[in-house]
Amino acid sequence: MDVVIRTEQLTKVYPGDIRAVDQLDLEVEAGEIFGLLGPNGAGKTTTAGMLTTRVIPTGGKAYVDGVDVVAHPTRAKQVIGVVPQTNTLDRSLDVFENLYFHGRFFGMTARTAKAEAHRLLDQFRLADRARVPVLALSGGMAQRLMVARAIMHRPAILFLDEPTAGLDPQSRIALWEILGELHRDGQTILLTTHYMEEADQLCDRLAIIDHGTLLASDTPSALKQSIGIDAMVTVTAEGDTELLAEALRAGVTEASKVEPADGVVRLWTARTEGILPRVIDVAEAAGFTVTDLSATATTLETVFIALTGKDLRE
């Protein structure tokens, strides 16, 4: 497969020695949906910004479709499409004109831009809104229009920065379907997200990022397998969680790791059968009253917690 995005030791240090992205190495293959997953402030948006020529790296290299984005930003802009986090639709123009002029900016003739704008409005179910001012669109429709605009010039790579943040659940699912269709048509997509379900459902491969560094990069299922556990048990109890963790470590031998965190104790285990009653027995024998207990099959969140020791949802 062709590699269409490559970064080598990509680094961005903002004034004040803030390392937003630190020596990041990534490779994305043609036709993939690739996700950058991480909490807010992890460096995802900065990474996407560097790949889309908006943020100038302070070190390393970044290539899109073989083009060095720092040395040849105009050439790079010809081959990328971007859906930013905020609504950047042209408020002076209506829905149709937003697409039409985007086509013209990218060098389409008036006739081609017009035809393609109408075709996209049909495809994205916005045809009945063609002459509506963009401010009259709902959040979901505005988002669809931004995706339509971003792919209008057939970019080699489509970038989406937190595409479903702030969307209602229905619009989110509609957007996932659109991205799925584009993916089937062979579109390479890079998206940043802090929603694990989104990353898990949509992405062929993921890079988990925190504090600007790459923690792991693989397919969602390989990432889940990589931590060697099936489930994470979370125990909530009154009292000192350090002491409870110590008791559980000694008493629940099938747990591969036991850690106290934020008023709870987490146990990782490869074998889930019978573990919950044992956890309660051990905790109560140590003098704790368990107020809540849950076991979750390994998700990307578990992977993230195992990698960083902290919760992705903040």
Next chain:
Amino acid sequence: MTTTAPARATPPTRAELVPARSPRAAASVAFLALLLRDLVVLRKNWKEFIPRTLLQPLLLVFVFAYVFPKIGQGVGGGAGAAGFSTALVAGVVGLAIIFQGIQSVALPMVQEFGYTREIEDRVLAPMPVSLVALEKVTAGALFGAVSAILVFPIAKFVPATPVHLDIHWLVLLTLTPLCCFMCGALGLAFGTRFEPRTVPMLFGIIVLPLTMLGCIYYPWQSLHTVPWLQKLILVNPLVYMCEGFRAALTAGPHMSLWAVYPAVIGFSALFIAVGLAGFRKRVLA
């Protein structure tokens, strides 16, 4: 033959939509398309553009050159009322152009950087970032030229006392584009340096002295009786525009063109440098 359900039409490929172009060619196509977009927006908003452009000069000329002579209120000192009306023509044209720079370049840009972030998409058009900024300057210059043409009849026909025009075409046709460009550049410089919060300050502290002390109402030379003011206002770019238009449109006294042209070009270069640096700073991290 059997018929099947129609499959989803294959979307056209990039090659079918966009001819392959070098970055330089792509950038010039994008520049023209951005300009076209601005003109379309102007056409859509002409109902706002016309009053916004005409009202201020109209009121200015009406009060100073129509009402004042009618009520016997003298304006214009020794030059007399007719001299004042003639001097005012140039000032009003200059004022119309500089206001376009602020209204059609600076204010929208302040909004785009401050709230709407629309500019972020235009910055992703296949062209260098500085060319996106220069397109805004060009559009502002075109709007300035349109408003100068719209305002001219007002300055000529509204005054109650005769206006004596003596048009020097060579000066007019070279100075107008230069002044329009300078005001577009001034709009870029202001637009990238002010925030929505500080716009009232832009008007209160910069635009007001710029216009009141910009030789709109009086020729620069007549200030010789207040020498410190005559020297002080040389930092005001509007002075050179109004004096240049006085040279282009009237036979009255005006500053030497040897000072006007270099000053307009110099201020243009300064505003472009400040504006481009500001623009890059705002759109690139």
